[in-house]
Amino acid sequence: xxxxxxxxxxxxxxxxxxxxxxxxxxxxxxxxxxxxxxxxxxxxxxxxxxxxxxxxxxxxxxxxxxxxxxxxxxxxxxxxxxxxxxxxxxxxxxxxxxxxxxxxxxxxxxxxxxxxxxxxxxxxxxxxxxxxxxxxxxxxxxxxxxxxxxxxxxxxxxxxxxxxxxxxxxxxxxxxxxxxxxxxxxxxxxxxxxxxxxxxxxxxxxxxxxxxxx
Amino acid sequence: xxxxxxxxxxxxxxxxxxxxxxxxxxxxxxxxxxxxxxxxxxxxxxxxxxxxxxxxxxxxxxxxxxxxxxxxxxxxxxxxxxxxxxxxxxxxxxxxxxxxxxxxxxxxxxxxxxxxxxxxxxxxxxxxxxxxxxxxxxxxxxxxxxxxxxxxxxxxxxxxxxxxxxxxxxxxxxxxxxxxxxxxxxxxxxxxxxxxxxxxxxxxxxxxxxxxxxxxxxxxxxxxxxxxxxxxxxxxxxxxxxxxxxxxxxxxxxxxxxxxxxxxxxxxxxxxxxxxxxxxxxxxxxxxx
Numbered sequence: 001x002x003x004x005x006x007x008x009x010x011x012x013x014x015x016x017x018x019x020x021x022x023x024x025x026x027x028x029x030x031x032x033x034x035x036x037x038x039x040x041x042x043x044x045x046x047x048x049x050x051x052x053x054x055x056x057x058x059x060x061x062x063x064x065x066x067x068x069x070x071x072x073x074x075x076x077x078x079x080x081x082x083x084x085x086x087x088x089x090x091x092x093x094x095x096x097x098x099x100x101x102x103x104x105x106x107x108x109x110x111x112x113x114x115x116x117x118x119x120x121x122x123x124x125x126x127x128x129x130x131x132x133x134x135x136x137x138x139x140x141x142x143x144x145x146x147x148x149x150x151x152x153x154x155x156x157x158x159x160x161x162x163x164x165x166x167x168x169x170x171x172x173x174x175x176x177x178x179x180x181x182x183x184x185x186x187x188x189x190x191x192x193x194x195x196x197x198x199x200x201x202x203x204x205x206x207x208x209x210x211x212x213x214x
Numbered sequence: 215x216x217x218x219x220x221x222x223x224x225x226x227x228x229x230x231x232x233x234x235x236x237x238x239x240x241x242x243x244x245x246x247x248x249x250x251x252x253x254x255x256x257x258x259x260x261x262x263x264x265x266x267x268x269x270x271x272x273x274x275x276x277x278x279x280x281x282x283x284x285x286x287x288x289x290x291x292x293x294x295x296x297x298x299x300x301x302x303x304x305x306x307x308x309x310x311x312x313x314x315x316x317x318x319x320x321x322x323x324x325x326x327x328x329x330x331x332x333x334x335x336x337x338x339x340x341x342x343x344x345x346x347x348x349x350x351x352x353x354x355x356x357x358x359x360x361x362x363x364x365x366x367x368x369x370x371x372x373x374x375x376x377x378x379x380x381x382x383x384x385x386x387x388x389x390x391x392x393x394x395x396x397x398x399x400x401x402x403x404x405x406x407x408x409x410x411x412x413x414x415x416x417x418x419x420x421x422x423x424x425x426x427x428x429x430x431x432x433x434x435x436x437x438x439x440x441x442x443x444x445x446x447x448x449x450x451x452x453x454x455x456x457x458x459x460x461x462x463x464x465x466x467x468x469x470x471x472x473x474x475x476x477x478x479x480x481x482x483x484x485x486x487x488x489x490x491x492x493x494x495x496x497x498x499x500x501x502x503x
Binding site: 049051072076077079080081084091092093094103107149151155 | 216225227408409412414415416417418419420422480
């Protein structure tokens with residue numbers, strides 16, 4: 001999946017977030033998006049998800065301008081190809097981790113008879129195999145972030161958007177998460193777009209960086 | 215997660231709200247069933263009288279046989295007469311005893327002399343009976359003429375009143391059920407807005423996130439209608455013999471028949487439509503993202 005920002009400007013009322021942003025994210029890229037708070041890192045992620053629309057310019061995914069898509073189902077189809085990891089996890093609190101992942105798989109139309117085995121695979125990958133039957137309120141911050149990653153991975157996405165995924169984690173858990181993302185990127189050629197303001201990751205890993213200014 | 219499992223999960227998460235919706239539908243359909251069965255019974259009563267056009271001419275005491283025969287002969291001259299039955303005082307006593315055989319107190323003191331003799335006339339065309347009733351009520355030999363048209367008219371009036379009252383009551387109850395389900399689904403959507411928003415971000419279509427709420431409404435509608443039918447049916451049939459005994463010889467409550475199955479199917483469909491349309495409108499109103 002190729003993601004292009006073509007001359008995108010975004011204003012929230014009088015506040016300008018980006019002006020004339022041009023960028024291209026190719027399939028298989030691992031990209032860090034960095035910048036101070038309020039520089040528009042989360043807005044960039046939300047624009048890819050069509051949660052937020054540009055004030056001018058276009059976000060283009062696989063050659064389709066999101067703003068020109070009339071059929072809402074097409075947006076749903078694009079979202080199904082994207083796995084999202086949120087800073088605040090965004091897990092459904094009254095479903096277990098297993099049910100949260102099953103819901104994501106059901107949404108993308110994963111074969112019903114393979115859902116259980118797919119859940120087992122991803123919880124092992126993120127090392128949550130002994131905790132996935134618990135509710136989000138019963139897990140620690142690191143475990144919740146891994147659960148969120150497991151949900152994103154489960155649907156075998158073409159792109160993973162990670163919005164400050166290490167923001168609530170201690171350094172060890174944060175590095176573990178980065179390692180898993182790196183592994184997925186290398187192994188499955190999944191595009192990773194990760195927002196962060198942790199310069200350690202950016203300096204330690206030789207990845208593309210998009211720096212947004214306030 | 216399977217749709218039905220997710221819907222049951224929603225119902226379990228707010229059991230009291232769900233109970234209110236269920237009870238509202240249950241009460242609406244219980245009222246509907248009461249009027250359906252009452253209407254069916256009244257139709258049986260009407261049918262009984264309508265299919266047996268009859269008048270009864272009660273004769274004064276002390277008439278001799280010749281006069282009675284002369285009256286009979288005069289009646290025979292009218293067209294479309296089906297049957298003429300002469301009921302003597304003794305026969306009237308016999309019929310009275312048969313009707314009250316289970317109540318000896320009512321039969322002990324009655325003798326043939328206090329019961330009037332009568333002539334019962336049935337006809338193929340009820341209009342003839344009207345003419346006979348007018349003609350014979352003024353005769354000196356006749357004490358009283360009872361014509362069923364008056365009974366039928368009175369019954370028709372009552373049936374009409376009961377139908378109008380029943381329809382009005384059922385409509386009010388159904389509108390209340392509809393509004394309760396509509397508001398309930400709205401509340402549940404508001405409570406679960408995070409879940410809906412997350413599902414939408416994961417790629418769920420609007421219909422996908424609406425489905426559990428639509429199914430929930432459908433469950434309230436059909437389950438409420440079904441339990442209401444079952445309880446009304448069991449109650450009415452538990453008292454069937456007493457009710458029929460009261461109305462004998464008319465069968466006020468029938469045996470279980472194909473018509474009952476058709477009523478059940480119609481009510482289930484009606485419940486489904488109410489539940490589904492209320493939840494659909496609720497989902498449409500509250501799920502906008």
